[in-house]
Amino acid sequence: METKALCLGLLTLGDSTGYEIKKALAEGPLSHFQFASFGTIYPALNQLEARGFVGSTAFTQNGRPDKKVYSITESGRAEFRRILKADPLADRIRSDHVFMLFFGDHMDTDHRREVRDGYLEYYRDAVDRLEKMDLSKALQGPRFAHQMGLTIYRAIIEFLESNRSEWFDEDEPESDTRDARTGT
Amino acid sequence: METKALCLGLLTLGDSTGYEIKKALAEGPLSHFQFASFGTIYPALNQLEARGFVGSTAFTQNGRPDKKVYSITESGRAEFRRILKADPLADRIRSDHVFMLFFGDHMDTDHRREVRDGYLEYYRDAVDRLEKMDLSKALQGPRFAHQMGLTIYRAIIEFLESNRSEWFDEDEPESDTRDARTGT
DNA sequence: GCGTCCATGTAAATGGTTACATGATTAT
């Protein structure tokens, strides 16, 4: 299971609850390369505990729900080292936007532009979030993932911005459509 | 289901068998943004036929297995138009390589470099494949996806090549992963 | 003789999403 490896890995960086793991994944530099929902995290942590890879301590809080803080065990660290030794699988980029634009010849120009603009906005937000991140206390690994994310997203934005063809922006150059060079 | 939309979409470009859909996905410009295996394609096509979105004709071949050529129906085209109108989901980049390098501080320099080099090779191959693709007869949509792929992969390659830090390319005698039992 | 291409499909297992259930606190 993917999620188990993720949880184990994050626990190598320090003790944490399921809730915090979710947050770290959603807000940290790994957020754009991995994802997990509560529905997978909590069962994953339970399974990791059953196998002895993590231990947990329950805390009763006032005004807050109880929480269970997990910490990785020695056998958990060994397991994670084993995971890191495996051959990495091929990356998988699953893009609904590119899927749609692949079939964009079935759309009208307005709709294509709409999809492209939404795509641009999505990646501009992603870059904003990454730029605001504080990595002053981070290790080299998280920094690498952060830079990688910025690189990819900036490339996508630049591509989408420079790709102002008639396919997307047909009605823009309306200054001199007739009688340009050919005299039509 | 994702795969049903994929199959429908590809059938708008012309009649095809399940086998050919798999090939088109694996070798075409969409190959890096979507994926489907036989185990999902064949059931998807059967379901699409049951709903009247596609029709099929069986062909008996000599020296080859029989094949079933699917073609999209009018109601299938309408269904695909409906699919294209939906809001696109957020992209999902799932990278084992970045996951590993995120936790690269647990690795030694050799291992990190190994993972990085494998990553580089993977994307160099991807660019090679995209560059060899013949899109002279392709519509704008497939061209867009093709360019998008090239842009992203070239950015990744450039980043990995320029990122020659001591984290990857210096043999530091530093080793903080001593074995606790032996004390080495 | 061995691997790859053609070609379709099923079944078991795994992995993941979504909605549900609960409920006090704090910020807008």
Added chain:
DNA sequence: ATAATCATGTAACCATTTACATGGACGC
């Protein structure tokens, strides 16, 4: 008032992977 944050978990459903089953043609 209303939403968000904190906090854990279950259950029903959906999607996907992997292995299996079958088998001739063709190149090396």
